[in-house]
Amino acid sequence: MSILWWLLRRLVIIGLQLLAVSIVVFGILYLSPGKPEQILLGTQPANPQVLAAIRAKYHLNDPIVSQYWLWLRHALHFDFGRSIQTGQTVTGAISERLPVTIDLAIYAVVLVVLIAVPLGLIAGTRPGTFVDRGITTVITIGFSAPAFALGLASLYVFGVTLHWFPIYGVGSGFVDRVRHLTLPAATLAMMVIALIARQTRASAMRVNDQDFMTFARVRGLTPRVIWLRYLLRNSALPVVTSIGLVIANFLTGAVIVEQTFALPGIGTLVLDAITTKDIPVVQAVGLLAAFIVLMANLVADLSYTFLDPRLRTRTSV
Amino acid sequence: MSVVESGLAVVPPGGRRRLPSLLVVFCSLVLVGLAIATFFGRSLAPKDPSVQNLLDAGAPPGHGHVLGTDGLGRDILSRVLVGTRQALEGPMVFCVCVTLIAVVFGLLAGFKGGWTETVIMRATDMLFAIPALLVIIITVGLLGGGYWLAVGLLVILTSPSGIRVVRSAVLAQRNLPYIEAARTLGVSNTKLMFIHVLPNILPNVVASILLDFVGGLIGLSSLSFLGLGSPPGASDWGRMLTENRPLLEGNPWAAVTPAVLLIVTAFSVTVLGDWAFQRLERRNNDRG
Numbered sequence: 355m356s357i358l359w360w361l362l363r364r365l366v367i368i369g370l371q372l373l374a375v376s377i378v379v380f381g382i383l384y385l386s387p388g389k390p391e392q393i394l395l396g397t398q399p400a401n402p403q404v405l406a407a408i409r410a411k412y413h414l415n416d417p418i419v420s421q422y423w424l425w426l427r428h429a430l431h432f433d434f435g436r437s438i439q440t441g442q443t444v445t446g447a448i449s450e451r452l453p454v455t456i457d458l459a460i461y462a463v464v465l466v467v468l469i470a471v472p473l474g475l476i477a478g479t480r481p482g483t484f485v486d487r488g489i490t491t492v493i494t495i496g497f498s499a500p501a502f503a504l505g506l507a508s509l510y511v512f513g514v515t516l517h518w519f520p521i522y523g524v525g526s527g528f529v530d531r532v533r534h535l536t537l538p539a540a541t542l543a544m545m546v547i548a549l550i551a552r553q554t555r556a557s558a559m560r561v562n563d564q565d566f567m568t569f570a571r572v573r574g575l576t577p578r579v580i581w582l583r584y585l586l587r588n589s590a591l592p593v594v595t596s597i598g599l600v601i602a603n604f605l606t607g608a609v610i611v612e613q614t615f616a617l618p619g620i621g622t623l624v625l626d627a628i629t630t631k632d633i634p635v636v637q638a639v640g641l642l643a644a645f646i647v648l649m650a651n652l653v654a655d656l657s658y659t660f661l662d663p664r665l666r667t668r669t670s671v
Numbered sequence: 672m673s674v675v676e677s678g679l680a681v682v683p684p685g686g687r688r689r690l691p692s693l694l695v696v697f698c699s700l701v702l703v704g705l706a707i708a709t710f711f712g713r714s715l716a717p718k719d720p721s722v723q724n725l726l727d728a729g730a731p732p733g734h735g736h737v738l739g740t741d742g743l744g745r746d747i748l749s750r751v752l753v754g755t756r757q758a759l760e761g762p763m764v765f766c767v768c769v770t771l772i773a774v775v776f777g778l779l780a781g782f783k784g785g786w787t788e789t790v791i792m793r794a795t796d797m798l799f800a801i802p803a804l805l806v807i808i809i810t811v812g813l814l815g816g817g818y819w820l821a822v823g824l825l826v827i828l829t830s831p832s833g834i835r836v837v838r839s840a841v842l843a844q845r846n847l848p849y850i851e852a853a854r855t856l857g858v859s860n861t862k863l864m865f866i867h868v869l870p871n872i873l874p875n876v877v878a879s880i881l882l883d884f885v886g887g888l889i890g891l892s893s894l895s896f897l898g899l900g901s902p903p904g905a906s907d908w909g910r911m912l913t914e915n916r917p918l919l920e921g922n923p924w925a926a927v928t929p930a931v932l933l934i935v936t937a938f939s940v941t942v943l944g945d946w947a948f949q950r951l952e953r954r955n956n957d958r959g
Contacts, residue, residue, distance in 0.1 A: 382809075382813065385813070385814070494942060498885045499889075503934050504930075504934065507930045507934065513919075514919050514920060603802075605805055606805045610893055610897065624808075628808065647801075
């Protein structure tokens, strides 16, 4: 019961936060250099009639509050207007680019789960050994190196020199798509793998020293039971709860990785929109990004309570 | 914070005289090399980094160019050397600013408590969940304003986590007997904070300076890579990566050299940060 109440409160807060973000996002049009009608005109030749038509079409002569209200009402119906550059509806442009980014993100998440957690557990159960040092060195490289530098280095090694993976394109069909997205997904995942492996290692080290672990070993439980039921479950908490951080990381990472590998996803869409001052596209993607970040944090907090029953009693905090 | 316990520089306990590991020595050498390139890059460069020679464009190493040339025929080695300062000055300024803000506000919040703490922590909460780089990409991309605006925004959006680190370190000190003793002797609050508490949280501060440097390096070079940070034509490492990416088949060194330099720099500073943290922490612990 109390958890429902808590959830409701969180949702209301998220709604308010989104409202605040939407004001900022709407303001982008007025904050960017140049008059709004000039920005909305794009590269067309300007003459007074066209400018006046644009002012009328976008209600730029109305008071700013009612302009915002109109924009917000349209935004709530997923109508962000048309791209200044292509004339395509913004929603259309986004849904055209979204699949590549989603595939990339899913692939990266799979890599994170398959690589980071086992690495962290292995390193955390044998601290100070050769294996641990090897893993932590790799983790440190992944944690500190800029994604695009790693991406470019891997593009050179695995694409240009070894010809294992294609250099350009996204591929069609499942197998081809996987082949094309392997390097980008690995690059996107690298930083998060480092982050998660680091946290898993730390918590596995803590868990491994607990009495119940020693006792489980003394009782002669199989390594399978010890690893899955004791170690993995108890070390998983910080991993699951860092999902918010992971998503925020992916959002920025997608822009950089898609640019590195020239993929036609949301990241390159927003980057192109920024460089060509295609404000409607920037506004829509900005609002989408804020929504994703807020939701990710909510899911992270929820997963806390579901994984660790001890926290359920103090949900009011 | 788990950020500082990657354990690379961990030395087994009970060692008598702990010598720095080979890795730490290597990383220190990298830093010395970078410092030399930062200060003397321009005089060390064999060629003028901005002289174009279109007849020699995209040439692989050889013919008087140790690392070959870029798409405009400019010497890669010279550009990389001269670019060191451009690549490192932003992160330097960034990490110093973040550390100053983090120390001052973290000390105030952790030590003073009361409404000072409430105001500071609420402000950091507001800025904490924002994906900094994304916001900076949009702002700098739309407003223009370039490199130093990006540095400034990055400082504002990163400081909250720095303040949190310092504050939690201060909270661990606040109720220790030595503080009470000093207070009994009538030591002023300001003096307590900066003379007594600060040395004791120094390991955290040093570690976070170095980690912030790495964060600044990643953030600012990513922006340059996206074409938003440094101005066009600058021999910035991040910008060189974008400009020379089409040359991967012709002269891969043009793009791979700055990429490797960025990776090695970030790695070395992280390792040294871990190492310094552990040394200082051990010294503080040894003193009791």
